[in-house]
Amino acid sequence: MSQENQFSNEFLNAFVDNQLTPEEKSHAYARLSGDPELNRQICELRKVHDLVQLAYKDLPLPPRRTPSFVTSRKCSLGLAAGLALLVGGVAGWFLHPTSALHPASVAEVANTTEVPAKVLIHVSDAHPDHLKSVLDDVDDLMKYYSRTHQKARVEVVTNGEGLGLLLAGVTPYAARIWRMQKEYSGLKFVACQNTIDRYQDELGVTAKLLPGVVVIDSGVAQIMRRQQEGWAYIQG
Template sequence: MSAIISAGLLIVTAGPLLAAEPHRLVLQISDDDPVKMHAVLDVAANVSRHYTGQGEEVDIVVVAFNGGLDMLLADRSPVKERLTGFAKSMPNVSFIACGNTLETLARKEGASPPLLPGVTVVETGVATMMDLAEKHWTIVRP
């Protein structure tokens, strides 16, 4: 405990004042559905604008696996143009591709499909989401 005396007032605090932690959001996309892909991007944009508009930090990660991986593939993403805009206007939003899903596609198609620039690959998308949840990230599936 510490005490501060200011202008004749005694203020007692339980410990040092800490800077607020950033808000942390994981958005899941696992369906090959352009409507759901747009919904994920809408949620990311809305949450980003909400917190940055309040002067608060927010980190947002979109994790794509199963059919949702198409969202991050350079040769077939139905939201490719929007993703390019995100990279420029919302640097607090990042995109993760599931390595297991990529390997499955590579076996099926005979070659690994190209990812959009800036996409990070992890071994297992769901395990990454679990790890983030254990670190107090909020998981939402729009």
């Protein structure tokens, strides 16, 4: 990454802490998909961020509204989802993308190579405000790639409580997801089969997914596979 294209430490910390504007985040996502060194920096910062959160995980938290689709047996599923998220985070720290794209501007890359940008966005939180923020980021990212005429493959992988984003009759964003699927050919929404099975086994809930959603064996395994294939990993 050339000096003129470097992000400041303040910018990178703001990115990890989700404090950037949508335009700034979309620019960072686009650069992240083609710059292994930037990926390494983000992974290290996210590791520190997550370790700080884990250090204070026993502090009392304010009450949080329970999603309507989760019953009184949510505790067991929440534990399993938490373990899956932790494993996914560890994979993100130690498996770094190996994209061969030259660290130039996104616009220059778009004009000199046919290799698509590849980004995986991991969703494991069901809070409506969080899900809206994720969809805003995905929309901005796909618009950026379209505007710069760059090919891109983007997967939104859901597991744990994040599966609520893709549940028919539950998600408040069904119409928006349908619109995004139609508008962006390189975008896929992906559901974890392990989480679907846990909903059935532990909660007695049959997970009915939105049309067009792709089901894979394991969200954590998909994250690891994609990173080994050179995809950028974003914790949504």
